[in-house]
Amino acid sequence: MSERSRTLPRRSCLAVPGSSVKMLAKAPGLGADMVFLDLEDSVAPLEKEAARDNVVKAVNEQDWGDVVLCVRVNAWDTQWTYRDVVQVVENCSERLDALMLPKVQSAAEVIALDLLLTQIEQATGRTGRVGIEAQIETARGLIAVEEICAASDRLETIVFGPADFAASTEMPVLTGGVAIPEYLGDHFHYVFSKILMAGRASGLQVIDGPFLKIRELDALRDYSMRGRVLGYDGKWALHPDQVAVINDVFTPTQEQFDRAFDILEAYAQATDTDRRGAVMFGDEMIDEASRKMARKFVARGERAGMRRS
DSSP states (O other): OOTTTTTSOOSEEEEEETTOHHHHHHGGGSOOSEEEEESSTTSOGGGHHHHHHHHHHHHHHSOOTTOEEEEEOOOTTSSSHHHHHHHHHHHSOTTOOEEEEOSOOSHHHHHHHHHHHHHHHHHHTOOSOOEEEEEEOSHHHHHTHHHHHTSOTTEEEEEEOHHHHHHHTTOSOSSSSSOOTTSSSOTTHHHHHHHHHHHHHTTOEEEEOOOOOTTOHHHHHHHHHHHHHHTOOEEEESSHHHHHHHHHHTSOOHHHHHHHHHHHHHHHIIIIISOOSOEEETTEEEOHHHHHHHHHHHHHHHHTTOOOO
């Protein structure tokens, strides 16, 4: 697994087309936790090969700070995948953290990428292992998501792709990743929950895909809260204006962060000193389950750079 990036925050995951030199140059300074340089859907077929060179140059020559840096290659059912992987990994510096594999439909696809990466690393003497981020974007991928999440120890995240998924399941919508007013509930709730359970069972970060109505930032905030409340780690941003909203949604409030610390201290006092398994904390009974929940809040806040007030 990638030693550097597996546990780093991915609240906001900014997509940057590999065919746009201008956008690649701006990407490091836009405040996203994670940036992925795209060779797939945002790049026209005739620009695929040139985009590889752009991406390699951007990885090697720009100052990315502590950003999780990823390249999205094309899916295995295209003609471009193996050359994407070979050219990018052989020529990028160790600063490259991970590759994102889109439209994953089986564990075998993840294993194939793992094997190819292993050979490249051995041949080039690369010291850091390249991580894998897998996208679930089809009905077949969702059915196999548990096996996909367990397919390789290179896996760092599992990512939901709502637009391609809506097309795969033939939903009567023309915009992916937004609410459907005619449906009384969340039409993706089952999908969200299934991906979350599979990802958590394998110790992965779980990421929601994009909200396509770029200028509707209030709607983005409301829609992002669905994933946040379920337990997702972050969400894609397609435009720099979306980054700050997403970062805010997926960061605990200072009050939540401080309360989590207080719960941990109270429970430690109860168990280590008073030898009790449960104790009153204000008007609430806390026990080992409370400690686990509080620990997750603290870890999420610390990943985002928060400090106890």
